[in-house]
Amino acid sequence: MTTTKLSNKNLLLILIALLSISLGLWLSQQTGHQKQPPTGLAATFLIKGKPLTPFHLLDQDRKTFNLARLKGKWSFMFFGYTNCPDVCPISMKVMQGVWHKLPPALLKKSQMVFVSVDPGRDTPEILKSYVQYFHPDFLGVTGDPDQIDILTRQIGILYGFEDPEPGSKNYTVNHSAQIILIDPEGDMRAVFSPPHDAEKIAASFQKIIAFVEQT
Amino acid sequence: MQKYRITLFASLALLFSANVFADSLTINNAWSPEAPPTARVMAGYMDIHNNGNKEILVEKVTSPQFKTIEIHRTVEKNGMSMMVWQPHVHVPAGKVTKLEPGGKHLMLMHPVKRLKAGDKIKLILYLSNHQQQTVIATVRKN
Numbered sequence: 109m110t111t112t113k114l115s116n117k118n119l120l121l122i123l124i125a126l127l128s129i130s131l132g133l134w135l136s137q138q139t140g141h142q143k144q145p146p147t148g149l150a151a152t153f154l155i156k157g158k159p160l161t162p163f164h165l166l167d168q169d170r171k172t173f174n175l176a177r178l179k180g181k182w183s184f185m186f187f188g189y190t191n192c193p194d195v196c197p198i199s200m201k202v203m204q205g206v207w208h209k210l211p212p213a214l215l216k217k218s219q220m221v222f223v224s225v226d227p228g229r230d231t232p233e234i235l236k237s238y239v240q241y242f243h244p245d246f247l248g249v250t251g252d253p254d255q256i257d258i259l260t261r262q263i264g265i266l267y268g269f270e271d272p273e274p275g276s277k278n279y280t281v282n283h284s285a286q287i288i289l290i291d292p293e294g295d296m297r298a299v300f301s302p303p304h305d306a307e308k309i310a311a312s313f314q315k316i317i318a319f320v321e322q323t
Numbered sequence: 324m325q326k327y328r329i330t331l332f333a334s335l336a337l338l339f340s341a342n343v344f345a346d347s348l349t350i351n352n353a354w355s356p357e358a359p360p361t362a363r364v365m366a367g368y369m370d371i372h373n374n375g376n377k378e379i380l381v382e383k384v385t386s387p388q389f390k391t392i393e394i395h396r397t398v399e400k401n402g403m404s405m406m407v408w409q410p411h412v413h414v415p416a417g418k419v420t421k422l423e424p425g426g427k428h429l430m431l432m433h434p435v436k437r438l439k440a441g442d443k444i445k446l447i448l449y450l451s452n453h454q455q456q457t458v459i460a461t462v463r464k465n
């Protein structure tokens with residue numbers, strides 16, 4: 109009688125011990141995995157996100173586009189101008205491709221923002237028809253040159269205007285062609301350098317999300 | 324008189340065709356990506372084959388459908404992508420020069436009217452051998 113009771117108790121102890129060992133193993137595996145940054149990325153990844161300082165721009169509906177608009181979503185940002193015939197449409201086509209490759213659940217928490225560094229020509233109305241040509245959900249943003257600079261400087265985007273012919277609006281704009289990824293905290297997380305490939309960006313993005321969300 | 328006329332015509336035709344075969348360019352895959360509705364510039368791309376044994380420069384390009392056309396090259400410099408104006412497109416003898424996205428391209432500025440996928444663009448290439456060559460480029464989505 110007593111022996112049976114004892115062996116039952118022993119069995120329970122053994123069971124508890126086994127459970128804690130496996131729990132410990134599982135936990136250590138989890139934390140071990142956490143520390144591993146994603147590999148094989150088509151991007152420069154910032155393990156610790158770089159917080160952005162406030163800026164104030166306008167979106168294609170003339171609504172405020174600031175740091176708050178970056179919170180709660182993963183944002184891809186590309187900087188250019190709508191009169192750019194070569195580099196910008198190539199990158200926008202790539203982003204269109206990324207959008208077609210991402211699962212709907214991911215798209216819900218992502219946004220694509222085209223920032224025009226040429227507010228002299230790119231009004232919010234022009235930006236609207238430009239970005240929506242590529243995808244109805246894409247956002248077009250621009251604003252005061254000072255405010256554009258606050259944003260571009262902190263994420264390492266460069267741009268400059270070529271001298272136009274006198275009286276002509278035919279100037280071109282030199283600009284960085286990197287695609288910047290901002291996380292839902294509003295921290296800069298990754299830089300995708302050209303040449304861009306939609307499939308690689310989509311795959312890298314999913315790896316980055318998986319890593320950041322479990323940290 | 325009649326006979327003389329025919330001979331003149333025939334020899335002119337021969338001269339003309341001989342010229343065409345002597346040093347000409349074969350142009351393939353001439354296209355232009357459809358641009359967003361607000362765009363006032365488009366890009367032109369093509370593969371230019373030089374079948375002859377002398378280099379040929381494309382010195383100027385015009386089109387009745389655009390106010391201005393320039394030859395550009397997209398380059399990466401100081402961390403920026405920029406378009407650099409080019410005086411011509413160089414097509415070495417027996418070689419192919421590609422105008423392609425992210426590289427050398429035609430900058431088609433100020434369309435007379437908006438062009439959509441399926442539309443054709445007539446381009447006139449002015450060559451260094453004093454010939455002109457007409458190329459039809461197709462507007463495509465991709």
Ligand SMILES: [Cu+2]
Nearest residue numbers: 194395406430
């Ligand atoms: Cu150009």
